[in-house]
Amino acid sequence: MRGGIVFLALLVSACANPVLRGTGDLGLVVERASGRVLLIETTGRSALARIEGFGDLSHASAVFSRDGRYAYVFGRDGGLSKVDLLRARIERRVIQAGNAIGGAISQDGRLVAVANYTPGGVRIFDAATLEPVSEVPTGAKVVGIADAPGNRFVFSLFEAGEIWVVDASDPRNPSTQKIRNIGKQPYDGLVTPDGRHYLAGLYGEDGLALVDLWNPQAGATRIMSGYGRGEAPLPVYKMPHLRGWAVAGRYAFLPAIGRHEVLVVDTASWSEVARVAVHGQPVFVVAQPGGRRVWVNFAFPRNDVVQVIDVPAMKVLRELRPGRAVLHLEFTPRGEQVWISSRDDDAVVVVDTASFAETARLAADKPSGIFLSSRAAMTGF
Amino acid sequence: MLRTALLAAAATFCASAASQTPPEARRAELLNFVRHDCGACHGYTLKGGLGPSLEPAALAAKDAEALGFVILHGRRGTPMPPWREHLSELEARWIVRQLMQGLPR
Numbered sequence: 001m002r003g004g005i006v007f008l009a010l011l012v013s014a015c016a017n018p019v020l021r022g023t024g025d026l027g028l029v030v031e032r033a034s035g036r037v038l039l040i041e042t043t044g045r046s047a048l049a050r051i052e053g054f055g056d057l058s059h060a061s062a063v064f065s066r067d068g069r070y071a072y073v074f075g076r077d078g079g080l081s082k083v084d085l086l087r088a089r090i091e092r093r094v095i096q097a098g099n100a101i102g103g104a105i106s107q108d109g110r111l112v113a114v115a116n117y118t119p120g121g122v123r124i125f126d127a128a129t130l131e132p133v134s135e136v137p138t139g140a141k142v143v144g145i146a147d148a149p150g151n152r153f154v155f156s157l158f159e160a161g162e163i164w165v166v167d168a169s170d171p172r173n174p175s176t177q178k179i180r181n182i183g184k185q186p187y188d189g190l191v192t193p194d195g196r197h198y199l200a201g202l203y204g205e206d207g208l209a210l211v212d213l214w215n216p217q218a219g220a221t222r223i224m225s226g227y228g229r230g231e232a233p234l235p236v237y238k239m240p241h242l243r244g245w246a247v248a249g250r251y252a253f254l255p256a257i258g259r260h261e262v263l264v265v266d267t268a269s270w271s272e273v274a275r276v277a278v279h280g281q282p283v284f285v286v287a288q289p290g291g292r293r294v295w296v297n298f299a300f301p302r303n304d305v306v307q308v309i310d311v312p313a314m315k316v317l318r319e320l321r322p323g324r325a326v327l328h329l330e331f332t333p334r335g336e337q338v339w340i341s342s343r344d345d346d347a348v349v350v351v352d353t354a355s356f357a358e359t360a361r362l363a364a365d366k367p368s369g370i371f372l373s374s375r376a377a378m379t380g381f
Numbered sequence: 382m383l384r385t386a387l388l389a390a391a392a393t394f395c396a397s398a399a400s401q402t403p404p405e406a407r408r409a410e411l412l413n414f415v416r417h418d419c420g421a422c423h424g425y426t427l428k429g430g431l432g433p434s435l436e437p438a439a440l441a442a443k444d445a446e447a448l449g450f451v452i453l454h455g456r457r458g459t460p461m462p463p464w465r466e467h468l469s470e471l472e473a474r475w476i477v478r479q480l481m482q483g484l485p486r
Contacts, residue, residue, distance in 0.1 A: 032425055033416075058425025076424050099429060117430060141431065158431065187431075187460070203460055235455070235462035238421050239431065300418050301467060325417070343417065366417075 023068040026085045027372035029348055031365040032057045037073060038364050039088050042332050045350050045360035049088035055079045061102045061369055064376035065127060066109035074103040080114055082130060092130045096123050104147040104381060111168055113153045115142035122155060124168055133171045144189025144200055146380045148213050156186035156200045163200055163209060165216045182209035182220040190242040191380035201242050203257055210270055223270045224263055233258025238299035240283050244380035248287035248311055253294045255282035262296060264314060274314040279305050284328060288353055289335030297326045306340060318356055322349040333374035341367035403472055412484060415476055431460060437483045449473040
């Protein structure tokens with residue numbers, strides 16, 4: 001942290017003497033127990049500053065403004081905070097609901113949508129000012145919110161088993177298309193990196209629901225139906241997370257529910273290609289940029305291991321033990337580094353993806369999510 | 382006076398009885414477990430998330446035995462898993478007591 005303090009001093013003196021820099025190598029690490037966020041940079045692999053005052057950051061996530069200058073941090077307590085990455089401070093903050101789960105930023109970068117559990121629904125804010133713009137009440141817990149082309153937000157309703165596609169191109173009067181009976185208990189969802197499809201993972205049954213966003217009127221189709229083969233599921237001690245990072249080339253790598261497997265689906269036909277046996281219940285299944293390898297972390301109690309799947313072989317190639325209670329991993333945009341958070345070792349570990357060697361280890365207080373500014377340019381976030 | 386002393390002695394006996402409370406090192410593990418692993422669904426501050434609130438006010442009207450049973454055996458039809466492979470009955474009961482009185486900050 002010594003380096004961080006020096007840098008902060010630089011920032012302060014920068015008022016007189018601006019030090020110019022970009023934000024393309026910056027990111028945030030959530031310190032969930034203390035309501036703080038660590039500002040990190042991936043060129044020198046260091047922590048630059050610690051930003052305070054976020055409230056309850058259990059299950060926090062972040063998206064980025066289109067210019068990469070600001071992060072929007074969604075906290076569990078309904079807090080929406082706009083963070084200036086260059087000044088390392090909270091620029092604006094609103095408490096927009098009682099209990100939130102995440103959010104997304106629109107294609108044009110002008111709207112931020114927040115998904116809420118209590119009261120269930122989505123609230124849309126002006127990305128510049130955080131002024132409320134409109135609201136879509138759902139009467140159910142909202143999960144898996146993602147942005148889609150056409151200034152649309154797509155999400156699922158956990159209890160209701162529905163997928164809603166909200167077109168916010170008229171921000172004050174969003175129109176909603178509801179797709180019903182998509183399956184039992186969708187727990188999370190993703191938009192594919194090309195923006196074409198929305199996929200919801202189902203907790204209440206074996207399968208996933210797929211919507212073609214070029215033709216949402218056609219409704220949802222079921223893929224991977226009955227992947228559990230009728231066997232009793234294993235206990236799921238932590239819900240997996242889905243995002244567009246699960247797509248490697250033409251394949252989507254998806255966590256099975258209640259099985260120690262990663263399901264591989266061909267995105268051209270949406271049929272099963274393979275299943276990869278893994279160490280535990282997968283939580284994050286993340287394609288390394290380039291798509292040659294896929295990295296996986298796991299639910300309690302098997303959460304001190306990260307496995308690397310070799311895509312051509314569809315097998316686990318390597319097993320790493322970067323620390324206890326690995327909660328998340330994030331690649332630099334070109335994939336040469338992966339940042340891994342180890343909650344119970346209070347550390348963020350940087351691993352070189354070519355050699356699997358640890359290249360840095362930063363102190364962080366109970367770190368959970370890691371969010372790099374390269375997400376600013378990605379569809380589905 | 383004597384009665385008070387006896388009651389106090391009885392209370393101390395109950396509190397320290399090995400059948401009621403896990404050993405100290407395990408208690409710290411369990412509290413970390415409740416905050417972080419239960420907190421994954423119920424929220425780090427236990428105010429609720431995908432799972433319901435586990436704050437004292439939310440649990441006040443509930444039966445402690447039944448709560449202990451849910452921890453060990455899960456709730457069918459919901460994402461609440463059975464934790465019996467990782468917690469003993471004694472530990473589940475102790476967790477329920479901690480939740481009902483509010484976790485130490």
